[in-house]
Amino acid sequence: MPVKILMVCLGNICRSPLAEGILMSKLPRKSFVVESAGTGNWHVGKQPDERSIAIAKKNGIDISHQRGKQFTPADFDDYDYIYVMDSSNYNDVVNLAQNQEQKEKVQLILNEIFPGENVDVPDPYYGTQFGFETVFKMLDETCDSIAQNLIAKHSS
Numbered sequence: 001m002p003v004k005i006l007m008v009c010l011g012n013i014c015r016s017p018l019a020e021g022i023l024m025s026k027l028p029r030k031s032f033v034v035e036s037a038g039t040g041n042w043h044v045g046k047q048p049d050e051r052s053i054a055i056a057k058k059n060g061i062d063i064s065h066q067r068g069k070q071f072t073p074a075d076f077d078d079y080d081y082i083y084v085m086d087s088s089n090y091n092d093v094v095n096l097a098q099n100q101e102q103k104e105k106v107q108l109i110l111n112e113i114f115p116g117e118n119v120d121v122p123d124p125y126y127g128t129q130f131g132f133e134t135v136f137k138m139l140d141e142t143c144d145s146i147a148q149n150l151i152a153k154h155s156s
Contacts, residue, residue, distance in 0.1 A: 003154050005034045005146075006079040007109070008089050012038030012068040014125050014132070015085040017048035019109065019139045021056050021063040026147035031154060036066065037075065039092040043068035049125065055132045059140070076102040083109040083146070086120035112142045112149075 007019035016036035024034040038044075046068045047053065056063045073096045075082065082105045084090045090108055097103040110119040121138055124131030 002033045004079045005081045007036040009085040011043045013043045013049045021061040023143040037069045037071040041070045051132045055136045082106045112145045
């Protein structure tokens, strides 16, 4: 059974779709599933932001097939790892957890490369294309580390 990873941001159209596409591009598809969700429901069923699609495509990753979904408490049972983009998302997700085991699945994504610093991935939605490029670079670097660690931990 594949290891399941969920990337979570606010609306599931900017950061988490990028994180989903980037991490999936670094992992063997037969062993891992990466998906994304938002804490809000505004963009359920919609494609990622066109600027996220563009920066992913520029870097050889197609995220245009993704569709927004909202995080639900059932996701704690469905996923082995839950990475959130910022402290607000972290609080929203952890507040839905029913026990300590569920809470322990949730991690701020940039803590992977900045352990314990609780650095947020900035939300590029209201900014320019440059913000999306910055977010892509941050997520690409942290997903390198996540992928290496997941492959090491889950390869048999």
